[in-house]
Amino acid sequence: MGCSGSVPARSSGQSGGLNNLENAGSSDAKNLRVKLVLLGDSGVGKSCIVLRFVRGQFDPTSKVTVGASFLSQTIALQDSTTVKFEIWDTAGQERYAALAPLYYRGAAVAVVVYDITSPDSFNKAQYWVKELQKHGSPDIVMALVGNKADLHEKREVPAQDGIEYAEKNGMFFIETSAKTADNINQLFEEIAKRLPRPSPSS
Amino acid sequence: MENADVFLGLHDFLERMRQPSAADFVKSIKSFIVSFSNNAPDPERDSAAVQSFLANMEAAFRAHPLWAGCSEEELDSAGEGLEKYVMTKLFTRVFASIPDDVKTDEQLSEKIALVQQFVRPENLDIKASFQNETSWLLAQKELQKINMYKAPRDKLVCILNCCKVINNLLLNASIALNENPPGADEFLPVLIYVTIKANPPQLHSNLLYIQRYRRQSRLVGEAAYFFTNMLSAESFISNIDAQALSMEESEFERNMESAQALLSGLSADMDGLSNQNDESEGQISVEQLIQSKHQGVNSTKEKEHLTPVRSSESKSVKKVTFAKDQEPITKVPSLSELENKGATMLLKEEKASQVFQEYPYLFAQVGDLTISDVEDLLNNYKQLVFKYVCLSKGLGSATSSLPSSVLPSQVQLQVETMKAPEEHKRVELNDESEKDTSETNDSSNQVLNSNEEKVESQLPEDEEKVERGGKNDETSK
Numbered sequence: 001m002g003c004s005g006s007v008p009a010r011s012s013g014q015s016g017g018l019n020n021l022e023n024a025g026s027s028d029a030k031n032l033r034v035k036l037v038l039l040g041d042s043g044v045g046k047s048c049i050v051l052r053f054v055r056g057q058f059d060p061t062s063k064v065t066v067g068a069s070f071l072s073q074t075i076a077l078q079d080s081t082t083v084k085f086e087i088w089d090t091a092g093q094e095r096y097a098a099l100a101p102l103y104y105r106g107a108a109v110a111v112v113v114y115d116i117t118s119p120d121s122f123n124k125a126q127y128w129v130k131e132l133q134k135h136g137s138p139d140i141v142m143a144l145v146g147n148k149a150d151l152h153e154k155r156e157v158p159a160q161d162g163i164e165y166a167e168k169n170g171m172f173f174i175e176t177s178a179k180t181a182d183n184i185n186q187l188f189e190e191i192a193k194r195l196p197r198p199s200p201s202s
Numbered sequence: 203m204e205n206a207d208v209f210l211g212l213h214d215f216l217e218r219m220r221q222p223s224a225a226d227f228v229k230s231i232k233s234f235i236v237s238f239s240n241n242a243p244d245p246e247r248d249s250a251a252v253q254s255f256l257a258n259m260e261a262a263f264r265a266h267p268l269w270a271g272c273s274e275e276e277l278d279s280a281g282e283g284l285e286k287y288v289m290t291k292l293f294t295r296v297f298a299s300i301p302d303d304v305k306t307d308e309q310l311s312e313k314i315a316l317v318q319q320f321v322r323p324e325n326l327d328i329k330a331s332f333q334n335e336t337s338w339l340l341a342q343k344e345l346q347k348i349n350m351y352k353a354p355r356d357k358l359v360c361i362l363n364c365c366k367v368i369n370n371l372l373l374n375a376s377i378a379l380n381e382n383p384p385g386a387d388e389f390l391p392v393l394i395y396v397t398i399k400a401n402p403p404q405l406h407s408n409l410l411y412i413q414r415y416r417r418q419s420r421l422v423g424e425a426a427y428f429f430t431n432m433l434s435a436e437s438f439i440s441n442i443d444a445q446a447l448s449m450e451e452s453e454f455e456r457n458m459e460s461a462q463a464l465l466s467g468l469s470a471d472m473d474g475l476s477n478q479n480d481e482s483e484g485q486i487s488v489e490q491l492i493q494s495k496h497q498g499v500n501s502t503k504e505k506e507h508l509t510p511v512r513s514s515e516s517k518s519v520k521k522v523t524f525a526k527d528q529e530p531i532t533k534v535p536s537l538s539e540l541e542n543k544g545a546t547m548l549l550k551e552e553k554a555s556q557v558f559q560e561y562p563y564l565f566a567q568v569g570d571l572t573i574s575d576v577e578d579l580l581n582n583y584k585q586l587v588f589k590y591v592c593l594s595k596g597l598g599s600a601t602s603s604l605p606s607s608v609l610p611s612q613v614q615l616q617v618e619t620m621k622a623p624e625e626h627k628r629v630e631l632n633d634e635s636e637k638d639t640s641e642t643n644d645s646s647n648q649v650l651n652s653n654e655e656k657v658e659s660q661l662p663e664d665e666e667k668v669e670r671g672g673k674n675d676e677t678s679k
Binding site: 038042043046048050068070072088090095098099102103 | 326327369382383384385386387388389390391423424427428430431433434437438441445446447448
């Protein structure tokens with residue numbers, strides 16, 4: 001009873017759906033539920049972005065009980081629809097790269113993160129984009145995120161590089177700072193706007 | 203709280219199945235289960251059949267007057283109850299039923315048994331500040347419980363609990379160190395490490411079973427995420443090579459070989475031992491060292507529980523056979539010959555038992571021992587070893603190495619067995635207290651059984667597991 005309050009009647013009307021695993025849940029036109037996977041080198045601040053997003057919007061003191069590898073957060077959009085993000089973090093170390101397909105399978109959104117102070121991480125980000133183009137679901141929404149934007153004096157990846165690469169690959173691009181919370185909410189709101197909507201019933 | 207809900211849900215479900223209007227449901231469930239036993243195992247088809255049966259039944263529940271006016275939670279519980287019931291019935295038929303799966307289990311378990319000998323947290327990119335092997339034991343234990351349950355949900359809960367323990371440990375470490383909260387970069391490596399150290403029984407089959415038979419509409423969100431992590435841990439482990447652990451090819455090969463040698467050496471040692479000792483003792487040691495491949499923690503415990511009784515009963519006899527075995531090997535007057543002589547003399551002596559009075563534990567039964575005896579036993583052991591080594595040195599016997607390698611393992615076993623009953627007792631106590639809490643439920647079920655058809659008849663025995671499965675459940679929803 002205690003926990004179920006946070007899961008608003010999700011299972012209603014989906015009897016017989018056998019392949020829900022692929023969509024990671026049900027959605028209707030007004031309330032989307034999407035699986036978002038985070039990719040990027042270790043140390044670029046993937047989990048910090050999520051934590052900032054999840055904590056920042058509600059109670060900043062709210063205790064995260066299970067770490068930041070899986071978090072969910074619902075945002076309300078202006079058109080009175082809501083989007084519930086289920087955010088899957090992935091291990092960014094090289095040795096785990098081959099496991100990524102298990103995580104991005106069925107994801108509606110992929111957020112590829114790099115660190116603007118690390119050209120290596122930008123290269124790695126491009127690797128992930130190619131990987132997703134090859135093996136991700138064809139209608140996946142992709143965002144390229146240059147994190148640690150607060151460290152401008154150490155910047156090694158010009159914003160222009162990110163913009164150009166994103167444009168070439170039809171991605172949404174933004175620079176964020178998980179530390180200062182800069183552009184964090186914008187990132188998720190932009191993603192929410194770009195999600196394909198199930199054909200509206202009204 | 204939550205597990206109580208699930209548990210009540212199951213009872214509620216059974217309760218409703220008793221209603222006359224549920225007769226059709228009972229009939230469909232029965233015939234579905236029966237239909238299964240008529241066909242040869244085919245995982246794809248079986249999984250699809252179960253998933254659609256569960257889905258259809260849940261839809262039917264929703265439309266049925268029995269559940270009129272019920273909340274989503276109640277319907278959900280009914281679905282859980284149905285899944286648990288059906289899968290408990292089908293378990294032996296669908297779990298690890300394909301030779302390929304059984305083979306994969308064995309290969310994986312063998313590989314883990316080797317890798318666990320030398321893998322270090324650093325090999326997996328676990329930062330030093332997050333290393334905490336002692337606490338990880340808790341997570342390993344959760345994972346090792348996986349074969350205690352039959353229902354997909356309960357098995358899944360073992361995995362989720364393991365993940366939860368890891369997450370809590372990482373989170374606490376990060377708070378203590380004032381570091382960023384742990385994400386997947388920190389979590390997955392630890393999960394892999396814990397899995398390697400735990401070598402959970404039939405890992406591959408268990409994961410496939412959950413994937414196939416956990417109702418798919420419930421394997422979503424957080425549960426799906428952590429389950430995916432477990433799948434990815436399995437995938438990583440089964441593909442482990444030098445590169446995956448950042449080792450030189452030659453170093454990796456060497457490590458694998460010496461691990462292999464160690465394991466086979468152990469079993470050879472134990473084989474040798476079993477000539478002289480009670481066979482089961484040797485088996486136990488091997489099992490403990492290889493971390494029991496296919497059995498749950500329980501079965502090992504049971505054996506531990508059994509041995510001391512036997513070994514203490516047959517002690518003096520054993521000494522004799524021991525000595526006899528040594529004879530052909532050593533021709534010079536040796537320690538073992540002396541032993542042999544002594545043993546013969548002892549046997550002739552009328553009051554043999556008095557000789558042993560200074561060894562208070564010789565005739566002790568497992569149940570007599572307590573934790574506080576450990577110190578005493580250890581001291582006794584040290585004295586014995588010391589005496590023995592001195593004696594053999596004094597004799598200049600070449601055989602001294604063999605018996606002294608026997609002795610520690612014997613005594614280790616005694617210490618082991620002495621601790622075991624304590625643990626065992628505690629487990630039993632827990633079990634009892636759990637039984638106590640479910641007693642009322644059980645008895646109500648008994649009533650149900652007595653006047654219901656066979657479909658229900660095995661439920662009470664699952665009941666306990668059901669409850670225990672739900673016990674630590676917080677992450678599953």
